[in-house]
Amino acid sequence: AQSVTQPDIHITVSEGASLELRCNYSYGATPYLFWYVQSPGQGLQLLLKYFSGDTLVQGIKGFEAEFKRSQSSFNLRKPSVHWSDAAEYFCAVGGASGGSYIPTFGRGTSLIVHP
Amino acid sequence: DVKVTQSSRYLVKRTGEKVFLECVQDMDHENMFWYRQDPGLGLRLIYFSYDVKMKEKGDIPEGYSVSREKKERFSLILESASTNQTSMYLCASKKGSNQPQHFGDGTRLSIL
Numbered sequence: 001a002q003s004v005t006q007p008d009i010h011i012t013v014s015e016g017a018s019l020e021l022r023c024n025y026s027y028g029a030t031p032y033l034f035w036y037v038q039s040p041g042q043g044l045q046l047l048l049k050y051f052s053g054d055t056l057v058q059g060i061k062g063f064e065a066e067f068k069r070s071q072s073s074f075n076l077r078k079p080s081v082h083w084s085d086a087a088e089y090f091c092a093v094g095g096a097s098g099g100s101y102i103p104t105f106g107r108g109t110s111l112i113v114h115p
Numbered sequence: 116d117v118k119v120t121q122s123s124r125y126l127v128k129r130t131g132e133k134v135f136l137e138c139v140q141d142m143d144h145e146n147m148f149w150y151r152q153d154p155g156l157g158l159r160l161i162y163f164s165y166d167v168k169m170k171e172k173g174d175i176p177e178g179y180s181v182s183r184e185k186k187e188r189f190s191l192i193l194e195s196a197s198t199n200q201t202s203m204y205l206c207a208s209k210k211g212s213n214q215p216q217h218f219g220d221g222t223r224l225s226i227l
Contacts, residue, residue, distance in 0.1 A: 009155075032213045043119070043205055043218035051213070090157070094213050102148075102173075103216065107157035 002027040004093050006106035013081050014114045021076040021109050023065075023091030032094040033074040034103065035065055039087045047089075050074065061085070086113040117142040121206050121219035128226055134193040136222050138206030147189035148207040148216065149173075149181060151200075158205065164189055196226045 003026045013019055025031055032051050036044040048059025055067040065076045074091060088110050094103040122137035140147065146165050150158040150173075160173030162181040170181050178200060182190040189208075193200055203223050207216040 034215050036218075041221070041223075043220045044207075044216075045218070046215045049215050102160065102163060105158045107155070 002031070002093050002104045004091050004104050004106035006089075006091055006109050008109045009107070010110045010112060012112040012114060015083050016080050019076075019078045019081045019085070019111070021089050021091075021111070023074045023076065023106060024072050025074060025091070025093040026072065027093055032103075033065075033067060034092040034094070035059065035063070035074070035076050036090045036092065037061075037087050038090065038108075044090060047076070081111075081113055083113050083115065086111055117144075117208070117217040119206055119208055119217050119219040121204075121222050123222050124220060126222055126224045128193075128196050128224070130195075130197055130226055132193075132196045132226075134196050134224070134226075136191040136193075136204055136206075136224070138189045138191070138208075138219055139187050140189075140208040140217070141187065142208070142210070142217075143186065144208035144210050144217075145186070146209045146212075147183065148209075149179075149189065149191045150205045150207065151175070151202040152205055152221070153202050161191065198226050200224065201226045 005024045034049045035047040038044045048057050050057045050067045088108045090108045091106045092103040119140045148163040149161045164170045164183040180192045203221050205221045206219040209216045
């Protein structure tokens with residue numbers, strides 16, 4: 001069974017500081033990986049996705065993530081955080097074999113940005 | 116751009132009422148999903164559908180049913196609403212088995 005762990009429930013950073021949100025997954029085959037962001041009162045918006053190829057993936061809003069198979073990780077990074085990045089972030093894994101229709105989500109990390 | 120539209124942003128109902136939450140997507144996606152989101156619990160899958168008139172139970176289907184009569188529309192039904200169904204409900208759709216999901220803005224449902 002696939003699973004996703006986001007170890008940090010809350011992360012607090014200062015505006016302009018760098019950011020790394022952690023995501024660890026468990027999956028028996030090649031995973032498809034996603035990061036979503038949810039602003040207060042909104043649905044989830046896709047930030048980036050990894051299917052194959054280059055392990056460093058660029059997304060929207062200046063975010064990037066790196067797939068590390070040896071560590072079963074897909075951490076999200078941003079070099080300089082803006083106050084508007086304050087939101088909930090979700091990592092998700094989907095199956096690459098067997099045609100899994102259902103991605104599995106982590107419980108989310110809430111990002112707080114101090115001015 | 117894909118648009119997933121949920122009929123209501125906020126809804127207040129009474130216990131025992133039958134409640135309908137509607138979701139429409141405009142990109143001919145085969146797969147549609149209903150989640151509920153509660154603080155500390157993340158997204159929990161209630162039901163999903165991979166084709167018209169096809170449905171599968173998710174992790175927490177008790178107290179809910181769904182309907183998919185047309186490809187673009189996926190309805191969530193609370194047969195007899197209870198206070199523990201007060202939550203944020205999110206609808207999503209996606210094209211293929213491993214494509215990302217597209218989400219609606221959510222319906223915040225309060226059962227009094």
